[in-house]
Amino acid sequence: MNKFLVAQCPRCGEIQAFYSTYKMKLCNRCGTKFSIDKCKKFGIYENHKLASEIVKKLKYTYKDGQYSYS
Numbered sequence: 001m002n003k004f005l006v007a008q009c010p011r012c013g014e015i016q017a018f019y020s021t022y023k024m025k026l027c028n029r030c031g032t033k034f035s036i037d038k039c040k041k042f043g044i045y046e047n048h049k050l051a052s053e054i055v056k057k058l059k060y061t062y063k064d065g066q067y068s069y070s
């Protein structure tokens with residue numbers, strides 16, 4: 001079963017979840033194609049539901065230009 005990666009677009013900062021097998025990703029928000037190797041990654045999760053919850057949590061904790069777990 002495919003796992004999901006939670007990562008951040010290097011251009012606009014949008015956090016998004018997608019298959020961990022991807023090498024490149026098209027940002028959901030700004031449309032920039034970015035390399036998974038070079039972007040900021042928050043973790044790999046078992047399923048999309050779990051990854052989505054992490055995305056929500058990270059967005060909720062966004063503060064002073066930084067995301068953090070709490």
Ligand SMILES: [Zn+2]
Nearest residue numbers: 009012027030
């Ligand atoms: Zn973006």
